[in-house]
Amino acid sequence: MRKITLDNMAETFDVVIVGGGVSGAGVYEQLVRKGYRVLIIDKGDFASGTSQASGMMVWGGLLYLKNYDFRSVIKFSKSRDELISGINTGVGIRRFRYLPLVQGGRSKHFVHSGLYLYWLMSLVRRNRPYSDGCFPEQNFINKSRFKESLVYEEAGLDLSDSRFVLDRIARYHSIDCCALNYCSLQGASRKDGCWYLSLFDEHSGNDIQVKSKLLINAGGVWAEKIDDLVAIQSPYKHVFSKGVYLAFKRPKNHQDCLVFEMGQHGDSQTFHPWGPVSLWGPTETAIDDLSGGFQATTEDVRFLLGQANQNLSMNYDAGDIVSLRCGIRPLAVKKSYRGNHYPLSLSRKHMVYHAKESSYISIYGGKLTSCEQLGKEVYQYVVKALGLPTRQEPEEINYEYSLDANQAPTPQWSMDNEYCLTLEDFLRRRSNISQWVHRGGMGVADANLGNIEHISKIIEKNNAKAALANYKNKIHQEYDKLLDSV
Numbered sequence: 228m229r230k231i232t233l234d235n236m237a238e239t240f241d242v243v244i245v246g247g248g249v250s251g252a253g254v255y256e257q258l259v260r261k262g263y264r265v266l267i268i269d270k271g272d273f274a275s276g277t278s279q280a281s282g283m284m285v286w287g288g289l290l291y292l293k294n295y296d297f298r299s300v301i302k303f304s305k306s307r308d309e310l311i312s313g314i315n316t317g318v319g320i321r322r323f324r325y326l327p328l329v330q331g332g333r334s335k336h337f338v339h340s341g342l343y344l345y346w347l348m349s350l351v352r353r354n355r356p357y358s359d360g361c362f363p364e365q366n367f368i369n370k371s372r373f374k375e376s377l378v379y380e381e382a383g384l385d386l387s388d389s390r391f392v393l394d395r396i397a398r399y400h401s402i403d404c405c406a407l408n409y410c411s412l413q414g415a416s417r418k419d420g421c422w423y424l425s426l427f428d429e430h431s432g433n434d435i436q437v438k439s440k441l442l443i444n445a446g447g448v449w450a451e452k453i454d455d456l457v458a459i460q461s462p463y464k465h466v467f468s469k470g471v472y473l474a475f476k477r478p479k480n481h482q483d484c485l486v487f488e489m490g491q492h493g494d495s496q497t498f499h500p501w502g503p504v505s506l507w508g509p510t511e512t513a514i515d516d517l518s519g520g521f522q523a524t525t526e527d528v529r530f531l532l533g534q535a536n537q538n539l540s541m542n543y544d545a546g547d548i549v550s551l552r553c554g555i556r557p558l559a560v561k562k563s564y565r566g567n568h569y570p571l572s573l574s575r576k577h578m579v580y581h582a583k584e585s586s587y588i589s590i591y592g593g594k595l596t597s598c599e600q601l602g603k604e605v606y607q608y609v610v611k612a613l614g615l616p617t618r619q620e621p622e623e624i625n626y627e628y629s630l631d632a633n634q635a636p637t638p639q640w641s642m643d644n645e646y647c648l649t650l651e652d653f654l655r656r657r658s659n660i661s662q663w664v665h666r667g668g669m670g671v672a673d674a675n676l677g678n679i680e681h682i683s684k685i686i687e688k689n690n691a692k693a694a695l696a697n698y699k700n701k702i703h704q705e706y707d708k709l710l711d712s713v
């Protein structure tokens with residue numbers, strides 16, 4: 228599929244989007260559907276940045292209620308509910324249970340009133356919140372800390388965050404709307420009102436030159452680097468917040484997303500079911516730069532294990548951890564921001580900067596909930612800059628699969644239909660194997676290694692042995708060694 232793109236793609240586009248995470252994919256889908264000629268590129272695989280490490284929740288803006296920011300609550304609730312009711316959005320309703328602390332937390336009635344207000348602000352599109360003292364998850368929560376639950380509705384992704392991104396990209400494919408993963412922006416210059424972009428195809432080692440009327444930076448935590456590369460000064464920057472989840476085998480009776488109250492300041496942790504695992508987390512740690520990579524540390528794991536064991540009745544140890552998810556949240560702030568805030572108190576809203584004279588748009592921040600909203604907002608900027616598109620909406624490719632039982636995409640199908648190039652692309656982002664089976668899919672004591680070897684042969688062909696060795700080494704460094712150190 229990627230070769231077809233490279234052989235046939237146009238040399239001139241209306242828009243080139245740099246960054247194929249949630250934000251880039253949301254914008255790509257909107258612009259392609261409106262009829263613009265668009266190329267989206269990513270230096271790695273699509274969704275290989277923060278967008279493969281999220282909690283996969285589509286929140287309606289509950290966080291903003293704390294600061295009485297009612298406008299944002301109404302806006303995010305609307306976006307969430309549009310995603311729930313839209314066709315093929317990959318988003319469904321989730322039941323949440325807020326668990327107030329028996330002692331030392333906020334008043335249960337106060338929280339209940341807040342959830343009621345939240346529900347009213349969603350214009351009662353969701354079910355009314357209620358108090359429930361008898362629920363299946365009581366079997367595995369620490370009953371000395373939590374007794375009752377307050378039930379309310381939010382939304383979550385049906386399959387995974389990576390699939391949410393891929394679905395928005397792989398659904399459209401022609402000479403006018405193209406997607407290239409493993410293709411990085413190396414440099415850019417402007418002449419006669421157009422961008423001349425130097426791209427590097429990391430897969431083949433070839434340089435690619437394309438021309439574009441407008442350039443969009445959707446580089447997530449790397450957005451400032453991209454601004455620098457093209458010599459544009461944006462009024463925004465990112466503050467980074469690292470977040471980690473631990474995945475454990477899903478306990479029997481775990482149906483709803485549990486939100487545990489952690490103290491008086493409104494901090495909470497979630498434990499939510501995802502296929503055969505349940506995710507505990509996330510952490511929220513301010514970091515200064517990206518030098519530590521997207522890598523959980525011994526401290527992160529110890530901290531989360533301690534919390535899980537305090538609030539659940541299981542008494543987990545490191546050997547119970549099926550997988551880890553670690554990402555860095557790009558939190559948008561003004562460039563003049565010099566604060567040193569606890570990241571949870573910073574806004575999760577996106578900011579869009581349009582440098583009109585340079586036909587350049589930079590996106591800072593962003594969330595799953597607002598990605599369609601972001602796409603619509605950017606579309607308005609693009610119309611102002613380029614005028615309305617002259618082409619019709621392209622045909623959607625019939626792009627259907629299911630991750631249920633035996634109908635998960637096969638490696639060959641993913642290679643043919645959704646830009647799958649490497650073993651890890653398949654294990655982590657096309658399927659959930661690396662997250663749902665111990666040790667990146669290899670299993671406890673390599674019990675599943677034979678299957679991984681088979682997948683490697685299909686995808687990596689002559690390079691299968693070396694690719695498998697690299698993958699094993701990566702899992703050894705990022706999983707085995709880390710958990711041994713806990």
Ligand SMILES: Cc1cc2nc3c(=O)[nH]c(=O)nc-3n(C[C@H](O)[C@H](O)[C@H](O)COP(=O)(O)OP(=O)(O)OC[C@H]3O[C@@H](n4cnc5c(N)ncnc54)[C@H](O)[C@@H]3O)c2cc1C
Binds near residue numbers: 553
């Ligand atoms: C632990 C955790 C939990 C979260 N939970 C939720 C949640 O439940 N709900 C929610 O809505 N949000 C959640 N988030 C936030 C959400 O995941 C992020 O805000 C979102 O994924 C950011 O998407 P993005 O597209 O901006 O960035 P990314 O996904 O990082 O995408 C940016 C892309 O740009 C590419 N790129 C960078 N530089 C270049 C270049 N020079 N050339 C080509 N490509 C380039 C990168 O490779 C990358 O793929 C969570 C985040 C974390 C860390």
